[in-house]
Amino acid sequence: MRNNIVFGNIEEALPGETENAESVVRDFLVSKMKLASDLVSEMKFERIHRMGEKRPGKNRPIVAKFNLFKERELVRRAGSALKSTPYFIHEQFPKEVSDKRRKLVPKMKEARNKGSRAWISYDTLFIDGKPFKDSAN
Incomplete structure (x- = not known):
């Protein structure tokens, strides 16, 4: 892929x-x-x-x-x-990666609405240049 x-x-x-x-x-x-x-x-x-x-x-x-x-x-x-x-x-990503990205999109949008720079690279969310750590994942 x-x-x-x-x-x-x-x-x-x-x-x-x-x-x-x-x-x-x-x-x-x-x-x-x-x-x-x-x-x-x-x-x-x-x-x-x-x-x-x-x-x-x-x-x-x-x-x-x-x-x-x-x-x-x-x-x-x-x-x-x-x-x-x-x-x-x-x-195109494998299903596991696509599923993880889909869960990260709302968090990315929330960070952007708060004025932070946010993007997803492969299966990791970055907020202001630092990987996002979520206790739920």
């Missing part, structure tokens, strides 16, 4: 139409994330596919496994271009 990025809320093909997830992601990188088309065309992916079951009215996320970590990081850092849009990207 180290080289994976999850793309969210990208429209799916209409029922009965086939979708090439790789071309959808490449178009998304150029049109929505404003990456250079020559750079995107050179990127190599190991695999790209939609996750989960189809549900009416819902767009399944797309997971892309990059061949090069450097390219994955380039895309991840360009994710700020998606602010104030309905789209999002994030790293």
Whole structure:
């Protein structure tokens, strides 16, 4: 999962139409994330596919496994271009890490509301540069 990025809320093909997830992601990188088309065309992916079951009215996320970590990081850092849009990207983590991060998000938001700098790195919450210790965890 180290080289994976999850793309969210990208429209799916209409029922009965086939979708090439790789071309959808490449178009998304150029049109929505404003990456250079020559750079995107050179990127190599190991695999790209939609996750989960189809549900009416819902767009399944797309997971892309990059061949090069450097390219994955380039895309991840360009994710700020998606602010104030309905789209999002994030790293893919193992279930245990995702569950821990989900529990840390409210604590991070609370710290930010109090004026502290707070962020989550992998499965650790940092508040003002120091790892957050919670007696409940």
